[in-house]
Amino acid sequence: MPLTGFRIIDLTRVISGPFCTMMLADLGADVIKIEPPGEGDPIRKQGAGRDGMSWYFASFNRNKRSVTLDLKAPEGRVALERLIATADAVIDNFRPGVLARLGFDEARLQEIRPGIVTCSITGFGSTGPYSDRPAFDFIAQAMSGFMSVNGGPGDPPLRTGLPISDLVSGLYGALGVCAALVRRERAQTGEHVEISLTNSMVSLLAYVASHYFATGEVLPKTGNDHPIASPYGLFRTRDGQIAIAPSDNTFFGRLMDALELPALKTHPDFVSNDLRVLHRARLTALVEEQLGHSDSEYWITKLNAAGVPCGPIYDMHGVFSDPQILAQEMVMNVPTKDHGEVRMLGFPIKLSQTPCAVRRPPPDMGEHTGALLAELGYSPAELEQLRKLRVTAA
Amino acid sequence: MPLTGFRIIDLTRVISGPFCTMMLADLGADVIKIEPPGEGDPIRKQGAGRDGMSWYFASFNRNKRSVTLDLKAPEGRVALERLIATADAVIDNFRPGVLARLGFDEARLQEIRPGIVTCSITGFGSTGPYSDRPAFDFIAQAMSGFMSVNGGPGDPPLRTGLPISDLVSGLYGALGVCAALVRRERAQTGEHVEISLTNSMVSLLAYVASHYFATGEVLPKTGNDHPIASPYGLFRTRDGQIAIAPSDNTFFGRLMDALELPALKTHPDFVSNDLRVLHRARLTALVEEQLGHSDSEYWITKLNAAGVPCGPIYDMHGVFSDPQILAQEMVMNVPTKDHGEVRMLGFPIKLSQTPCAVRRPPPDMGEHTGALLAELGYSPAELEQLRKLRVTAA
Missing domain, CATH: 3.40.50.10540 (Crotonobetainyl-coa:carnitine coa-transferase; domain 1)
Structure with missing residues (x-):
């Protein structure tokens, strides 16, 4: 060793x-x-x-x-x-x-x-x-x-x-x-x-420090929303919530396609990340409307297959019964x-x-x-x- | 190197x-x-x-x-x-x-x-x-x-x-x-x-995982309160808030002495950590009553001198103007x-x-x-x- x-x-x-x-x-x-x-x-x-x-x-x-x-x-x-x-x-x-x-x-x-x-x-x-x-x-x-x-x-x-x-x-x-x-x-x-x-x-302190050093400003807290990316965060499905984190236009496009909302890719209010951050609430509502038609498990499989980072939000029960975490031997007896x-x-x-x-x-x-x-x-x-x-x- | x-x-x-x-x-x-x-x-x-x-x-x-x-x-x-x-x-x-x-x-x-x-x-x-x-x-x-x-x-x-x-x-x-x-x-x-x-x-996941493994139970979240220690957390002073973290009877005794509340050390409701957790709200009120007589800076100096872990709660301004963090060269040009x-x-x-x-x-x-x-x-x-x-x- x-x-x-x-x-x-x-x-x-x-x-x-x-x-x-x-x-x-x-x-x-x-x-x-x-x-x-x-x-x-x-x-x-x-x-x-x-x-x-x-x-x-x-x-x-x-x-x-x-x-x-x-x-x-x-x-x-x-x-x-x-x-x-x-x-x-x-x-x-x-x-x-x-x-x-x-x-x-x-x-x-x-x-x-x-x-x-x-x-x-x-x-x-x-x-x-x-x-x-x-x-x-x-x-x-x-x-x-x-x-x-x-x-x-x-x-x-x-x-x-x-x-x-x-x-x-x-x-x-x-x-x-x-x-x-x-x-x-x-x-x-x-x-x-x-x-x-x-x-x-x-x-x-990562970007919080570098932002402060460069501008003298303290970034406001944003909870589960990303300060500079949208859509990003926790979203309601038919039976719960899932975490989705597309980080740029490519991922956003994949998400819209997977949600069967391809028109939003070219919608003037959502065409750039800056605009999507500005119209976050409206975009989140549109995303959740689609997600509400199916359960979390369905969406997690579908969005990952489409190349959109997405997953469940686990407590200890969830973590330690997840097949990936068990396959990675993150629990030992x-x-x-x-x-x-x-x-x-x-x-x-x-x-x-x-x-x-x-x-x-x-x-x-x-x-x-x-x-x-x-x-x-x-x-x-x-x-x-x-x-x-x-x-x-x- | x-x-x-x-x-x-x-x-x-x-x-x-x-x-x-x-x-x-x-x-x-x-x-x-x-x-x-x-x-x-x-x-x-x-x-x-x-x-x-x-x-x-x-x-x-x-x-x-x-x-x-x-x-x-x-x-x-x-x-x-x-x-x-x-x-x-x-x-x-x-x-x-x-x-x-x-x-x-x-x-x-x-x-x-x-x-x-x-x-x-x-x-x-x-x-x-x-x-x-x-x-x-x-x-x-x-x-x-x-x-x-x-x-x-x-x-x-x-x-x-x-x-x-x-x-x-x-x-x-x-x-x-x-x-x-x-x-x-x-x-x-x-x-x-x-x-x-x-x-x-x-x-x-530390004690959250070990508790789950040992008992099958998911510990509830406790925010700034410690799940198994009291007093512990953020406390109001005359001009703000300070963080105090005494971890056992020794530290509790020091805190009570520094607050000029020595009688509480032997008070039947506060004599053990378990009892202090049970009577957390009442103890916090008594602690904050004393802290309210002076400013944060006074208490941070006094409690640390008494051997009680205590400090300010900093945002970026605070962190990067703190003399210890600067002395440790945690900011570089x-x-x-x-x-x-x-x-x-x-x-x-x-x-x-x-x-x-x-x-x-x-x-x-x-x-x-x-x-x-x-x-x-x-x-x-x-x-x-x-x-x-x-x-x-x-």
């Missing part, structure tokens, strides 16, 4: 960091998740689950091993140091300064393992006036401008239901680490990768030893020669502490001592 | 692919953007701009060179083949089958350049019942379930204002290519990376030769030793055709002939 042979020490918790390290683990990396004994990663206790395992935790922690270490105890820090000495990368999502206060600043990490790649995911970055602030996904959604572009005309700011800042920053982290590992292969030297939740969301079969999302990156696979189910807390510390040379007596000192057990 | 020395042939257009290749270019790759003569990437004509350049186009195409080639002409395909023979990766976002019909299926690409990494970004993937369907961001937002979790209780499905499916699939593409390049360094062999807009969005200074978003991945930088401004259409084909050995007479045949010029 692409990252086989790379060992990553994972000091992250909750979502952004664990998502980052899971992406790298899915690509083959040997990810060792360090958890505080007793409590563990807080997400273990969150969300719905079955048979003693949170499926929310499971969805961010497949393909990892878990080692419990109390990093407040000197013996815990020694064990971490010995683990880091065997690793290619260390990833954390502490607040800036926390890892250094534990005795692992960048210089020390490079000393323990010369050329190691390090990565920190924080709320705002390690420099600047807010670097010390605590941050969560919701704050990054608010401060990045994301909430200001989410909603309909005149609506108040709205977060999205997914922890999008955590997830996107996790993805940037995985990309940054992967790129630094490429360099390390060639230059035998590592570097520090820094990702912030807020920067990650700002980087997605992962057997575990003690927690039955865990259902989770599949792999979004499809590799032809070395496909992502579940090599390990989500780990129990500290499941691999003994085995990994023994590999480092800890004797059974030393391991027993660490347990007694509550360094590896609560 | 991490990807210095890697050449990528970029056959992509509009957003998802160009965002993918820009991420790789920002990390040091030599990205050569192939555009059809005359029309070019359609995004060149979209969005606001200045001095003859679309700033929307600019925001996805820095650090690339542009070569115009008519791939419908045999001479254009020969030139592409000679370019691919010098490359480490080829990336496209055509519909499945289009690249093969142009004469560049996977086997042929591996023949032209053994061990090359290839990547396709499509709407639904290259297999399964919908693989032939056209797709746009909006359809992926609808079919992935994303729109079903965006909004308040009882609201209809809502797309978000950013082309999030395009952007996230571009990010997955960059990660997949980068991982495949790591493997190629070690194994001297390439592979095909496949990314779909719909799979990418499905992969972000890029000089160009003929189009003045272009303002664009900064780099979300911060590398300590080899920071991302603008090595090249966004290219004019075909700006580097002559230089790059000359490097391949085309003589001035041959280049003139290609121009006359309209292979490299409209």
